[in-house]
Amino acid sequence: MGVDLATERAGFAKMEDVNFTNLELVYHVRDALRSVTLAALSGKYVDSCLDMLVSNFMPPHSFLELLKVVLQERAKFFIGCIQR
Numbered sequence: 563m564g565v566d567l568a569t570e571r572a573g574f575a576k577m578e579d580v581n582f583t584n585l586e587l588v589y590h591v592r593d594a595l596r597s598v599t600l601a602a603l604s605g606k607y608v609d610s611c612l613d614m615l616v617s618n619f620m621p622p623h624s625f626l627e628l629l630k631v632v633l634q635e636r637a638k639f640f641i642g643c644i645q646r
Contacts, residue, residue: 582590601607621629
């Protein structure tokens with residue numbers, strides 16, 4: 563049993579020694595964060611994350627109530643303009 567570490571190439575490197583020094587740990591965490599950042603900057607995951615956020619977004623109930631009131635007021639205004 564070991565630890566999988568991200569490498570520059572696709573895939574993972576297997577390490578059997580899990581007793582990291584602080585310096586090694588900082589190096590591996592920075593490397594992992596850099597990999598994630600590069601993936602985000604290249605757009606690899608941005609579109610799918612945005613799609614998930616947009617498709618699963620539910621506004622707060624209070625906003626829906628406010629939106630309903632505003633739309634009803636605007637509908638009354640437009641109906642009044644049409645009837646003139």
